[in-house]
Amino acid sequence: xxxxxxxxxxxxxxxxxxxxxxxxxxxxxxxxxxxxxxxxxxxxxxxxxxxxxxxxxxxxxxxxxxxxxxxxxxxxxxxxxxxxxxxxxxxxxxxxxxxxxxxxxxxxxxxxxxxxxxxxxxxxxxxxxxxxxxxxxxxxxxxxxxxxxxxxxxxxxxxxxxxxxxxxxxxxxxxxxxxxxxxxxxxxxxxxxxxxxxxxxxxxxxxxxxxxxxxxxxxxxxxxxxxxxxxxxxxxxxxxxxxxxxxxxxxxxxxxxxxxxxxxxxxxxxxxxxxxxxxxxxxxxxxxxxxxxxxxxxxxxxxxxxxxxxxxxxxxxxxxxxxxxxxxxxxxxxxxxxxxxxxxxxxxxxxxxxxxxxxxxxxxxxxxxxxxxxxxxx
Ligand SMILES: [Zn+2]
Numbered sequence: 047x048x049x050x051x052x053x054x055x056x057x058x059x060x061x062x063x064x065x066x067x068x069x070x071x072x073x074x075x076x077x078x079x080x081x082x083x084x085x086x087x088x089x090x091x092x093x094x095x096x097x098x099x100x101x102x103x104x105x106x107x108x109x110x111x112x113x114x115x116x117x118x119x120x121x122x123x124x125x126x127x128x129x130x131x132x133x134x135x136x137x138x139x140x141x142x143x144x145x146x147x148x149x150x151x152x153x154x155x156x157x158x159x160x161x162x163x164x165x166x167x168x169x170x171x172x173x174x175x176x177x178x179x180x181x182x183x184x185x186x187x188x189x190x191x192x193x194x195x196x197x198x199x200x201x202x203x204x205x206x207x208x209x210x211x212x213x214x215x216x217x218x219x220x221x222x223x224x225x226x227x228x229x230x231x232x233x234x235x236x237x238x239x240x241x242x243x244x245x246x247x248x249x250x251x252x253x254x255x256x257x258x259x260x261x262x263x264x265x266x267x268x269x270x271x272x273x274x275x276x277x278x279x280x281x282x283x284x285x286x287x288x289x290x291x292x293x294x295x296x297x298x299x300x301x302x303x304x305x306x307x308x309x310x311x312x313x314x315x316x317x318x319x320x321x322x323x324x325x326x327x328x329x330x331x332x333x334x335x336x337x338x339x340x341x342x343x344x345x346x347x348x349x350x351x352x353x354x355x356x357x358x359x360x361x362x363x364x365x366x367x368x369x370x371x372x373x374x375x376x377x378x379x380x381x382x383x384x385x386x387x388x389x390x391x392x393x394x395x396x397x398x399x400x401x402x403x404x405x406x407x408x409x410x411x412x413x414x415x416x417x418x419x420x421x422x423x424x
Contacts, residue, residue: 051105055113058106059140060133061096062157065339068197069157072110074150078102086324086343087197095339107144107151114142122146128224136161139227158226164205171348179316179352184210187258188315188355189278191265193290198321199348200287201226204261207285208232216258216283221248223263237263246270253277261285271303278313293317293353297361307362317353322346 058081062070067083074080079102081092092098111118114127126143137160145152167180183190184207192200212218212231223237223245233255235248246269249262253273265271265288277284290296296317300310325345327338334340353361 051103051109054100054102054106055109056131056133058092058098058102059131059138059155059157060135061092061098062155063133063135063138063159065095067157070155072102072107072153072155074104074107074147074152077104079104079106085339085341086346087322088324088341088343090341095341104150107153110142110153110155111144114140116142116144121151130160141224164209164227165202167206167210170203170206170350172350176350176352179354180207180318181210183316183354184283185214186315187278187281187283189274189284189286189313190316190318191296191314192285192287192318192320193293193296194287194320200320203318203320203348204285204287207283208259208261211259211283217256218259218261219252219255219257220261221245221252221263222261233257244270246273249273249277253280253282257282259283259285264288265300265303268303268305271300271305275300275305275309275313278315279309284313290319293319293351293357294361297353297358298365301362301365307366311355311359311362314358315355317358319351319353320348323349 058070062083065083065085067085068087069084071082071084071089072079073082081098081102082089083092083095084090085095108118111125111127113129113131115129116125116127124143124145126141128139128141130137130139139158139160141156141158143154143156145154167184168177170177172180180190190207192203194200208218208220218232219235220232221235221237225234225236228234235243235252237243237245237248245262245264246267249260249270250273252260252262253276260277260282262270262274262284263286265274265286270286274284274286288296288299290299296319297310297314300314301307323346324343325347326332327335327342327344329335329337330342332342334342338344
């Protein structure tokens with residue numbers, strides 16, 4: 047059974063890589079598993095886009111767990127692990143995450159093709175003014191925060207900036223959860239809660255290692271935020287992500303985490319907020335055809351908003367002036383928005399340039415696949 051389940055897993059992963067899927071979902075239903083692929087952000091039933099016609103046995107979950115070095119016996123607690131697999135379409139790093147549900151263990155496998163290169167700052171899809179701003183700030187140092195939803199390409203942007211500084215000969219230290227891709231030129235630390243190595247602890251230790259550039263995966267608590275701000279003030283280029291709905295919300299979120307406004311104003315040099323917009327298939331206008339393997343999309347492209355240091359100061363002053371700290375973030379922001387126009391705050395606006403740039407260049411970012419579907423070239 048293991049061999050058979052092994053063959054099925056190999057087949058599913060190979061198909062997923064060929065389809066440029068970013069994730070594969072294995073959902074327990076009745077006595078088998080339902081398989082879905084996430085392609086260009088859209089979740090698609092496997093049988094709609096592939097030749098995987100057979101019923102997928104539940105033993106496949108066990109096989110995935112073995113591959114990712116997870117405990118087979120443990121079925122009541124979520125686990126995650128990873129494995130590198132070779133497929134006819136190239137090697138892929140697979141992150142396997144399990145979750146117990148009332149119908150059995152549900153598994154999501156996130157796929158990161160090994161041969162995919164990180165983008166350069168120039169190929170992120172930033173419009174020239176934005177590109178200039180990012181480059182200027184990255185060369186200078188201080189804190190740069192990237193925000194946006196899950197899968198919006200934040201890591202891609204961070205890694206592009208890291209690469210630029212690394213190529214200039216600077217020392218790069220990252221604290222990640224987990225390390226998505228090992229890069230020879232960087233010192234990479236993986237967060238491990240079991241030994242107390244949190245983002246905050248890792249960052250504190252990193253500061254003693256005298257790096258030029260520090261990247262911490264995410265700021266999600268006050269401790270990490272405080273040290274990150276300190277790192278920025280010390281002149282390191284301090285890169286991280288933070289959860290927020292806009293560039294202004296990033297500033298408000300840090301204030302709410304308890305960061306001193308004047309320290310924040312000196313440390314935070316640039317906020318980037320990004321999202322990915324789907325790029326429709328030109329052949330079928332989104333209805334689905336052979337060229338887009340029925341998905342209707344051929345990729346996604348990034349759209350950015352930037353808030354410069356002067357804009358950060360304006361947001362802080364607006365919040366202070368209104369004495370609205372005690373309000374919720376949402377009401378604080380809407381009051382502030384109502385008072386003055388966004389453009390006053392050094393927001394460079396949203397880049398939505400279209401046309402002229404090949405979809406493959408401009409399209410997909412992050413672990414989410416590629417700009418052009420494999421069927422398109424055939
Ligand atoms: Zn199409």
